Amino acid sequence: MKQLRRTMLYVPGNNPGMIKDAGIYNADCVMFDLEDSVPVAEKDAVRFLVNEALRTLDLTGKEYLVRVNALDSPLGIADLEAIVSTRKVVVRLPKTESAQDILQCEREIKRIEREYGIEPGSTRMMAAVESAAGVLNAKEIAAASPRLIGIAIGAEDYVTDLKTTRSASGVELMFGRSMILLAARAAGIDAIDTVYSDVNNEEGFREEVRLIRQLGFDGKSIINPRQISAVHEIFTPSLKEIDKALAVIEAIKEANRKGSGVIALNGKMIDKPVVMRAQRTIDLAVASKVLEKERENA
Amino acid sequence: MKIKNAALAGTMESSDIMITLEPSKEKGLVIELDSTVEKQFGRKIRRVIGDTLLEVGVDSARVVAVDKGALDCVIRARVKTAAYRAGGEECFHWGGDIK
């Protein structure tokens, strides 16, 4: 089953208590942060903390990412060494402005993989776009490397770059979100939305999650475990959607059994995007526990 | 690796350990530990501190540690950070999987 990324839990790397507990919540992904949530004086300390944690803790059942510092400083390069060497995480690159940033990161990762005897190409990446230039270059960024698994938008810095502020409606993010999404789809990778900081405003949070789901996003960044269940709930497909998806998969299986090349359901042709959407619906349904794995395979 | 200056790493928050590393004239490691779980893990914590210092090549130092129930990986990280800060621009090999 494809890795779901409905929820990406931010964990500040500077907090041993939170690091050791990060795996118990049922977020699909956990992201340790070495960048903006860490004071400058502690950036060396968190590198050690996250490196040791990754080497020791039980990381099964989730995808782990680490947001490194931007590579225009020695901090970022040292972060990459500490992280890539564990062979266990996806590298999240902040403040990606252009495809060049991706390529530079890729070069560093290649070097580290060689030095540490790591399988070349096995370390994957995620790009975070946080500026106007980055948004405009999203298409090239998303397609810049086969290592990329997704592209995310970081609203705080982006909105500052636009010289405006965040609002409840999110109108200032509309273009940025759409660009990220289109770039992700064109490149065949995931699109992840930004964090919602007001942890106590549950209704406001749900509204935003419903919006980004409708836009087509694959998931949302989370800053508090309490936000996880709302996202999973909203990303749960409806029974109607599930039944439709099962019918599509069944039609494919039927056609394969008959050896038929053309596949139709209810008089309509089923082509690849339809199948992929059906499979994705089933994956979400199974992850949300509204569908049994057996039934899916039946 | 030689300890050039005293250095501090970590905090006194729950699940953390604060490590102060000081240069020592004698060879060997002197470890002073104040831990909330002294009875249950005091022995283990001292060993992890000592092993980690030896791993990064420090065989002479005075360590003052204030522990609030940090796991071994946190202890190792804080000790390495203190050593890194005390020793200057040493390069660390990040190793790989240890389990």
Place this chain on the structure above:
Amino acid sequence: MHNFSLDQIPYSDELVCVKDIFNAKNIVKNTRTLSEREELHNKIAGSLEEAVRLCGLKDGMTISFHHHFRNGDYIVNLVMGKLAEMGFKHLVVAASSLTDCHYPLIEHIKSGVVRRIETSGLWGKLAEAVSSGLMDVPMVFRSHGGRAGAIEKGELPIDVAFLGALSCDPYGNANGYIRDKDEGIMCGSMGYAKCDSQNADKTIIITNHIVHYPNAPFGISESDVDYIVKVDEIGDPAGIMSGATRFTSNPKELMIAEMASKVIVASGRFKDGFSFQTGTGGASLAVSRFLRDMMRAKKIRASFALGGITGSIVDLHEEGLVRKLLDVQSFDLKATQSLRDNRFHQQISASYYASPYNEGTAVNQLDVVVLSALEVDCNYNVNVLTGSDGVIRGAIGGHPDTAYGASVSIIVVPLTRGRIPCIVKNVGTIVTPGKIVDVIVTEHGAAVNPMRKNLRKRILDSGLPLFEIEELQQKAEKLVGIPDTIPYTDKVVGVVTYRDGTVIDLIRQIKE
């Protein structure tokens, strides 16, 4: 004046009441008014010292206290100070429980005023001192039900009970709340005190607020009270009552609580008319929050909730989701006010709550109980008394009583607390035996006692993450490492009893 004689009565030897002929000269009618009588003929003693003397307290006798004033209690220290001053020695202190604020007992132990202590729990400096070998005679630990049962059976006879109350009339009708004015200190149910007042030889009520007769409805009845002592300072308000018991916002505790509520639903006990008890803090309290959502969604009402009643349980009652409340101890102001004002919020004694000797005992009518723990082991034994460093730090409370009585007992506990593993191979002290413990819920998943085969299947089928208890213990060990064993001496400092008074474990002195 009478035209009969006693020898006219046949079978007079069988008639118990037949003694002498009535003589009006023997009656003197009291024509004073009620308010005059309240003032002049009452049970109010001039001082605590006078009340003690009137009770005939002697060296070596057993005295009792309740713990409804929690950490704001002044009564124990006040009384013990006075008894020490009066020169009493070798007393047996049978408190329903003791807390941090009772450390002055250390001095009374050293000076010989106190010979031995019985309690449900012990904390703070006194607990550390006992763990370090302060007392010659071991402390006896009993559950609430065990203590009530022992008192009623005469195994723990109380000579004088010293019971603090927040309102009392001149004849002894006492309550843990105030009705005649809006402000004042309140503690709510006096369930443990009721039991003592009903069985002690002599009962002294200590109160800061004398009200007019009758202080009805009453928690403690005048017929069980001998003397009343008025004091100015009854306790520390901040320690006695909390404004509101809040739900935790700790994500780990919420996760555990949510899983526990799903276990309840999967257990087959979640039906209209079910009954439950939850703990009063952390994850075990938060369970009621998740239950509420499910009860509303499935239109299920509980027949009663038992406890340990908090404001959040009162909310469920006032919302119509829980029909009746049975309250042995109220935990916050809202629960206290509800006890006072709500018709179907009933005050019950410790015996009614949890005595092992009554079939109808309230704990026996529970479908579900959610409890916490310090540690749980691979045999499902639970420790709520001693920490992982071997020091006494906790209370038995109603733990084994409710675990036994409930159809399904659920223990909510984090896998680790900081670096301390909570699921271990063997607990330091067995308080509640594994045989009556059904489900353990941690943030990593649940484990079901292998003896409960049907329950296990239901929970497995519901899709909840289920493990063997050994797997959870291994997870904890992998995370924190293996703790060194605590060295003890041979000296026994605590005797832990099961509900029926049998010895389930011993607590030994810590080796320094």
